[in-house]
Amino acid sequence: MPEPITLTTLLIAGASLVGTETVKEVTKDAYRKLKEKVGEVFGSRASTAVAKLENPATHDQGxxxxxRCVDDDLRPDEATELAPFVEALIRATQADADAKTAVHSRVGLDIExxxxxxxxxxxxxxxxxxxxKAGQDVTIEGLHLDTGRDPGK
Incomplete structure (x- = not known):
């Protein structure tokens, strides 16, 4: 069963879509609307953090x-306010083949x-x-990469 999508995960994925030329404008627009709503709900520090995500030079800091700004354990009022924007971005991403490829192509792990x-x-x-960063052993098991080529071609 796949991991649940969190608000921060969705914002990080959305930030990667903005710079992808082949992603449909409707998908990018859904991300921008979610980004604006996150700024309204969580404040200007959250808006600044999300903007940093879009720039490769400041992505990690973002x-x-x-x-620090956005708690994935949303209060009920926050969840209700954000839900339509989250759902719109998920629907747009699912309907956009290039967006699905861009979202699923990179996994970043930062583990201590x-x-x-x-x-x-x-x-x-x-x-x-x-x-x-681990005090002892690091084990990676079951890594299956997508080459980006359709095996049927």
Missing amino acids: RKDLA AGGNAFIRDIQGAREVVAKV
Whole structure:
């Protein structure tokens, strides 16, 4: 069963779509509307963090800033306010083949563990970037990358 989509995960994915020329404008527009709503709900620090996500030079800092500003455990009023925008971006992404490819092509992991770090079952990514600080062993198991080619062609 796939992991649930969190608001921060969706914003990070959306930020990667904005710079992809082949992604449909309706998908980019759905992301922009969600981004604006996140700024209204969580304030200007959240807006700044999301803007940093869109720039490759500040992407990692944007992710860290976003984690401080946006809580994925939303209050009921926040969830109700954001739901239509989240649903619109998910629907647009699902209907846009280029957006689905862009969203699913990269997995980024930033793990800090006092003991062992165990990463299991990453599938369908085209690129995996892992920064792992572990007190002991790091194990990666079940990594299945997508070459980006349709095997039927």
